[in-house]
Amino acid sequence: MTKRFFDIGKTGLSRRTALKGIAAGAGLMAAPGFVRYSQAQSSAPIKIGFQAHRTGIGAAYGRWYEKTTNAAVKLINDAGGINGRPVEIIVEDDGTDPKRGAEVVAKFASQHKTDIVFGTLFSHVVVGSAPTAGELKIPYYVVSEGYHVASGKLNRWVFQPGITDVRSQVTSVAPWVAANLGKKVTMIYPDYAFGYDHRDYFAPAIKAQGGEVVAQIPIPPTESSFTKYLPQIPADTEVLYHVMVGPGVLTFVKELGEFYGSNKPQLFGFIDSLEAVDINSPGLEFLDGSHFWEGSPRYAQANDSEAQKAYRAAVGIDDNGASTTDAKDVSTAAHMFGCWETLYVIKKAMEDSGYKGPEDRAKLVEATEALTKFKEGPEHPQGDKKFNGKLHQVFGHQNISKVEGGKLNVVHRTSIEDGLYEPEADYTTQPL
């Protein structure tokens, strides 16, 4: 049986064809599994390992993170790359799973031999991957918004320099909520870590504004119907603060509409669960007139800066925040700008440290820690930012948008100071 398949003489293959086949086979062998890369030369590309959520619960985010990353890298390369070297993005899918995330970080460090790892969104993947990044001493730049880097629970090799963390986000919106929507707030949030960050940091922030949280209603992640929780909302609630990450959001909004009818409290939500979802989807009518946090606005605004316009054009999103090639493909605009800005932070830190290769990774960490602020412009189209090198965390402006006329219009932009809090960590004391 074996002979029948492999007897070259009988198949009529020429020696040249056979050699080509063998060469192709060898090429295939060398492809992902057993490659040995040669030392980076001065003109060799800077390799950035992109830990992408291509599959799993984060896939919608991951796809747009990838588009944004590719757009930014194209611009960086068109402008001469980093330290005169082109940037090459190597993508590995982490399946939005912390175990696979750690494996992917190891693969970047020891097989692909990338210079750094970048781009993770979901908090559990960041936390699951961080120990591996620390042990392999590879800088790990995440775009996650979780309050994990700034909590001091990770390590010196992990940075979040492109997107504000959730503690800062909720702290910064509290003054506006208290002044414009009401002071008695009921919070509905998912009963897991991401929800706890909202629970733990919004309550003191609203209290500082003379308001109070009258009820906190955690929803278990396995719930698919919310009707039994809605009667727990106190009648004197002025503002319903909702964070419902996950596919349950459409049901949640529909059931909320049925529960309240036309006599509803003010609604304030985080756009996270409606990222990549058309705000005009059937069932979301109840959200009309309500307010949302957005990192970067989904819809083009009248006062958009030139940098913001250029960024949107480069990534390929139209005025409604959907893909320019498919109007139904809604982006994750509130978060994905973080990839763009993080790449420019990496570029700056690599240039500041004269980064040449993996032997300079420690210098790169120190150069990143030395950064203090980023100016609004083409590299930071979402706005100017302050970076805390000890916390490894960036702080920026947040947007509060109102749903009106089937769009999200920005009605308030917080100051950076609104979102500052007392730091709890100093990574610079850890050895490199």
Place this chain on the structure above:
Amino acid sequence: MSGDGTTAKVYALHAAVIALLVALNFILPEYHHGVLARVLVLAVFAMGYNLLFGYVGLLSLGHAMFFAAGLYGAGLPLYHLGWGVPAAFAGGLGAGFVVALVIGLLALRTSGVAFMIVTMMFAQVFYLTTLYFGEWTRGDEGLVLQQQTRQVALGSGTLDLTNPATRYLLAVALFAAALFATLAIVRSRHGRVLVAIRENEERTKMLGYDTFANKLAAVVTSGVICAAAGAAYALLFGYVGSTFASVQYSILPLLWVLLGGAATTLGPLLGTLFMYYVIDITSGYTSAYMLVVGLVLILLVLYFRKGVLGTMRERWVRWLP
């Protein structure tokens, strides 16, 4: 099943596998070295699963809870109470023992499909418990066990579990311990009774064996082996999170065992290793890599019904344990 010659062959084969794994420590490129360390720990999880599924014929869909019991049993005391590595590992084993004993006492009142459902429900309860106590577990986000806490003082030196070679050799040691424990169990009188239960429980009962006690012992042993894998995972790789208690991690060991060969001592390693590289390589080419995994499983069902090693034993190497 065994003459003296066969016994010698069996032990020689297993010793050779361990020797090969130790030798690979010095040969493998960095990436594959790290991969194999992870795979060995997960293979221990699969071996624990195999003991119950392969030898007793009890199909559990809840083994993630035993792995996670070890993970949290080791991780939480180390993180919150500052326990050392050996105590934390013992904590993981203890947690696995208690969970397996309780679950065994309750779930073994059922059998067949009901056993699958009951174990799955208990595992779901365990998963939700890890989320419920988010104050301590940080739920889905999980906890990082810092590098400096994963070191053991040994005489004048320290054993650093974050050192790749140390980690690899400890993984081999754990794997060897689990392998020989499994081998000893399945070749013992108790092991023969387990196989008899799998083949015909009523007849085994009629012969005077206490099948409940034997099955309970098997659930507890299986649970403790899985917990050892979970505890080792936490201590060697530094992360504890509720994902590991989710249903996905109950199904994975089943797939690994089916691939490698149920009721074979080395099948779990082969299945875990194979599945790792199928995903690792195919995910480099397509995001539909689970489709490839599915195709592999279909081919397996068509051509290797008893898994790779199970089929080999059936057709060629009859003495394979």
